[in-house]
Amino acid sequence: MQAVGKIRSINGPVIHVEDCRDFKMHDQVFAGELRLIGEVIGIEDDTAIVQVYEDTLGMKVGEEVVSAQRPMSVLLAPGIIGGIFDGIERPLKVIENQSGSFIDRGLQVDLLDKSKKWSVQILAKKGDSVSPGAIIAQTPETPGVMHKIMIPPGVFGTISEIAQSGDYTIDEVIAKVETEKGIVDIKLAQQWPIRIPRPHRGRVNVKRPLITGQRVIDTFFPLAKGGTAAIPGGFGTGKTMTQHQLAKWSDADIIVYIGCGERGNEMTQVLEEFTSLVDPKSGNSLMDRTVLIANTSNMPVAAREASIYTGITLAEYYRDMGYHVAMMADSTSRWAEALREISGRLEEMPAEEGFPAYLPSSLSAFYERAGYVKNNNETEGSITIIGAVSPQGGDFSEPVTQNTKRFVRAFFALDRQLAYRRHYPAINWLTSYSEYVGELSLWYEENIDERFMEYRARLLALLQEEAKLNEIVKLIGSDVLPDDQKLVLDIARVVRTGFLQQNAYHQTDTYVPLKKQFLMMDVIIYLYEKAKTVVAKNIPISQIAKTGIYEDVIAIKYNIDNDSIDKIEEYKQKIDNVLNEILASNEVVMR
């Protein structure tokens, strides 16, 4: 039986299909003569509403729409990592082979390579009883990623047949499982609907940080593995740079990077850069742990809506294997706008700023798919979601920022004024926050230093004091402040320029290990304490600035390599020397 309908009307990417009683909600369809891919997004009486993932140009009323009779799904199998796909998992390299440098419509492409043979090592044996998630085989997908072949969700039974270790394509049957409902063939490939979260056994509390090597994040606003974060900011404030930095340097096993309605050149850049960059931990190319989903701003808007779900489903699949996955979505605002555009075409009643009333529930359902979980196969895995938000006019009170804020637990607020001053990353230390500090404190204290969180709190307090003092300075200048308050301003400047500012383009500074982050704080606090003793003696504070010691401490980030961080300790000696000299010379004067 085939479920076929006829196009009744066409309005941009939205088409109405009639005479299609067998269409089901969220089924994938092929629309029109070109068999454009679409999805059923509404059913009214005997009319189905379909969003089409390609340009509907040239389509006619009366053309056929055929249902695939299964929900809009992704194909899950080896061959994903290292690839670049569009919003519905079509490989862009294969599309290029078929249609050249510009993307044509109606291309029929395999989502994953069906001819490639993978070297599969079989782990299970005949007679094993298996349940969903059970790992029965594995194959090295890239030099860095061992791809686990799992029993798909819903399959319980006993292995009645199993292949030998050897080379297989993703469509070859490697095992048969006898279930209550009959024999199920197990291949390297399985499918999963993009809008339904893949099952797991349950959530586990977050307990480990996602280490990013970015000081302002790791130290001040740490992110947990399995956590959620938003990066809101006006244009040019550094959302994409921050996401790229996290994709490059964070200690996740797998990176899913979604370019959702953003620039084509940025995806090209990631592809080029990640292929040539080497992961310092594994020695492999960064692309060997990364999958890119690129639905750029000029690609069809409906596929932009789907790209987020495609990405998160891929992430869940690797989580199920026991991996820690970090997913970047740049930008969730473009996704929300895609929702708005489709909703407008459906003439739904808009809520705020034209966004549909279901924007908050869609956002929360998306972020809920993050988490640190116990998988069905007893492994633990996590998905961390980092979503960029592009508020109109840079105004954080707009609906997407506000609703996102309700569902994420870390908030890295990018500040246009900081960006103008070229203070990068332009994460505002007064308005950003992380709710993971409490849960992660223990980890930092046990693994880095027991004073870590105390130092963090002290530096944050210092920056807050600076902000208050700046209000006064704006009115009357800094000259009238007493020296102990001037010292706060000086040290706060050292924290801002020497610690918070981090140059993504600098070879050493682009990634900083946690231990170095701690030692840098340690030196700054040492400098502060020692300088206080100078101030206490009523020695003019300008004498400290003149020695250039502040600049020396600020330059630690450039001058101390990440593999010679024990040299940082020498700065304390230097501070002693410089400040003792001031103390001594002033004693002479006083005598």
Next chain:
Amino acid sequence: MNIEYLGLKSISGSLVVLDAIEDATFSEMVQIKTESGDVRDGKIIQLAKNYTVVQVFEGTQGLSKTNTSTRLLGRPMELGVSKEMLGRVFDGVGRPIDGLGRVFAEEYLDVNGKPMNPVSREYPRDYIQTGISSIDGLTTLIRGQKLPIFSGNGLPHNELAMQIAQQAKIKDADGGNFAIVFCAMGVPNDVASYFRRGFEESGVLERVVMFLNLANDPVGERIITPRCALTAAEYLAFRHDMHVLVILTDMTSYAEALREISSSQNEIPSRKGYPGYLYSDLASIYERAGMLKSAKGSVTQIPILTMPNDDITHPIPDLTGYITEGQIVLERSLYQTGIYPPVSILPSLSRLMKDGIGEGYTRDDHPDTANQLFASYSRVQEVRSLASVIGEDELSDTDKCYLEFGSAFEKEFISQGREENRDIEKTLNLGWEILKILPRKELSRIDTKILAKYYPVGSEG
């Protein structure tokens, strides 16, 4: 397809509704003949079993429900392209208006283009020397980049764009293989002739293709104009390996046209009445800049927009900034103090410059020098506001240096003659001269080796 369909069901704004038309396809072009016999172009924007909605580019004025006939053209909006277009002037939908007859088309291309595949793009790295210090030094333009000018009414954005077009120079042998596509949307006639004259005077007219939709031309056509221009640009760049600079002015008029059409279709507006798809629509224009691995040419875009009320958070500059690869912002207060070009450095940015400057591209010190100039100039702003509170005399010596640096930077570095063409060497040297007003220890953004090379100890100014 020569069947004519007589009569309209209804007319509203720029839209007409017809009965169902057999064989009509979505987005296809139609021709509408009015009572008096003149012919207008339109496009099908909605198709249903029992009606067809057509947007009429030249507007619906004078159309009647009964005596209007409609003919399907069986194709999307297309532009006939050929190398002969160079030196020619077209209206907003690609009809020649220079009296030189029609252009023999080598092929017909859908003006909407197709999205470039990200894997086929070549990441842009080669810089274009514009001879303007504030751009070359601080917001370097890269071949294949989209770098808009954010301006305001009465500011010299046209002069600046003209100066860039006249002085633009690319470094290698491709120098001779460049072209300019000029696209006017809703601009007054004298602006169009200003550009025409400028191209003429600098002797490049035969390398320019002009598409003009002037202020009194139909609003519906305005939506097509940039698409025609970019179709021509892509053709020259990717079929004929040319380096094409596209000047699009004024994007504000374009967006307003889009708003007008959207509201006549009763669409739900988002901010300030602009349609929710303004971002996607603008992206479908701006994303057509770039380079391809498979071709030698490039499409570089300089869109110009006038910020309503000088407000950078207005949806038009805002959504533009979210798509383009940086922006050059002009500032009224600088212009009022006699500075040309009045480029406001701090909000200006070129995102692609980092990969196209420095050793092997411009000069080894360029990244650091630019960085330092930005940082020091932002300090100037702080010092100035402090000075306005406590008085200049009360400032510390260092802060006084900053004031001096600030005014030299504006008067000597940013400001330059309308015909002054500075090469990159000159721009960077000038930057150093001005940086030397500051004590050496203030130059914390500059690598010690670079500092020693360009500002040796003891050479403090």
